[in-house]
Amino acid sequence: MRDFPSCFGENAVQIPDSSSSSGNKTAQNLVTCAYQCRFRGRSCVITVTWSKNLMGQGLSVGIDDSSNQCLCKVDVKPWLFSKRKGSKSLDVESSNIDIYWDLSSAKFGSGPEPLEGFYLAIVCDKQMILLLGDMRKEAFKKTNATQVPSTAVFIAKREHVYGKKVFYAKAKFSENGPVHDLMIECDTFSTNDPCLIVRVDTKNVMQVKRLRWKFRGNHTILIDGLPVEVFWDVHNWLFSTSPGSAVFMFRTSLSAEKIWASQPLCDPSVLHWSASQRIRDSQSQQLGFSLILYAWKQE
Template sequence: MRDFSCFGENGVQIADAASSSSSASVTTSSGKISQNLVTCVYQCRLRNFSCLIITITWSKNLMGQGLCVQIDDSTHQCLCKVEIKPWLFSKRRGFKNLEVGSKLIDIYWDLASAKFGVSPEPLVGFYFAIVFNQDLILMLGDMEKEVKSKIDASSFAPNVVFLSKKEHIFGKKIYSTRAQFCGKGQVHDIVIECDLLGTNDPCLLVRVDGKTLMQVKHLRWKFRGNYTILVDGLPVEVYWDVYNWLFGKLMGEAIFLFQTCLSAEKLWAGQTILEPSWSSSFRRDSHSQGLGFSLMLCAWKNE
């Protein structure tokens, strides 16, 4: 992802398929966190039973809030990529019409009244919608009436599966987020706690809705591993890699993966967790094998 700027036509930048391999960085040369990112991946089924993969990255940096949407076909070829620049000075609502070959893609957003927490992903008071060949295929937010009144579409019944979410979280001892592990299930509060100061034998805790579901003692010997917890009656496999916290750089990240399908373990066989290719490889395999929802957390320690 290129560096954001607040200026330009409607604060929108279009990237072609050739540039889709670029990704956003969260560290500068000095090791400081420069940008907070949340990446969500959705699978949208079309009328002809083919699928599109839509990746939305919400970002926050010193210039403000921004987002990027990439649309891939079922073969994971990028159809288009649109970057909506930070809106510290630019408009928070708009639309973009694209023509990709014989395909018509319309993207609409309204974040003028959006409410945010710590995360760059909006909570309420917004909508983000994509229309593909006159069919609404994705609608995010809580402004359904506004979407239907402003969007020209022949169908308003999207068939969408939320595949995965990758989020950067920050803290000194406690790291928290919220996640929904199944389509219409409960939204859960997830807290990861790890105190590395003042002890020679740190312990890792994972709590869901205030209840401790996982405890890892002797963390210096068990800095990588996996464990199964139950959420909404479903098994959720939790993988962790806290090597950088214990033995790496001061600002290093720890990786946590919550996967609702136990067969995800097969994807980890023979792979090193913190290799740069790991996350992209996992994403491709999870799509092709039809795995359940996955939540990947990159936990950064604040100074």
């Protein structure tokens, strides 16, 4: 499998706020999620990318094994009035992998990810590997898969967010926990001593003063009673001569620090996070959830 962040590349969703400029409204929006699953008794990572541009909606599914080898990849090109419903069959290591989707009745918000009225099902040898969406009954009927719930675990999500000094995202840090509103605020334009503030559901949970001296760091906060490690790198906001993004990572697993610390943070594109590393970590401790945000400032 490609390294986790680089497999996202530009695959991120633009989450506009009130300060967003009109110049980004026509940009392509993408959001990519990763799930740890079982394939023929082995661990694998499935990445699902939802996209939206002027040509319409799009979908991409990749399945990689624990040694970073791509087992298969399917791209459903953007559609306007077609391809909202279909399937693909693949032969992988003497097994049949079938990917089914039905978004003909899907409802979308401001982003490219469907909210309800859809299903995406991945089946191997009549076993449901991954099932997304609320149309579960329709999915099992269409796929003829055995009525055994998928054991897939949602492990990570990556987004790009845009704003002048306030950046928004949503995240769920436990399987049965609520969805939280995350807000990152940092004014680097109108002050000589910028301060970084992180809020969860409007509540201040972290504040970093003297940011020019503490432009990289980490801090632990509590969300739903769980320790969540927050890592930040705002070097490009403060010192770069060309437009660049800050990087934030919210991670429930204690292994985040060694993964983060082993990589150069000045360039988000080289923040490698391989599937094999993620799976090895999950074998020694409870699997956690990660949210990586690339925050781009607009003038």
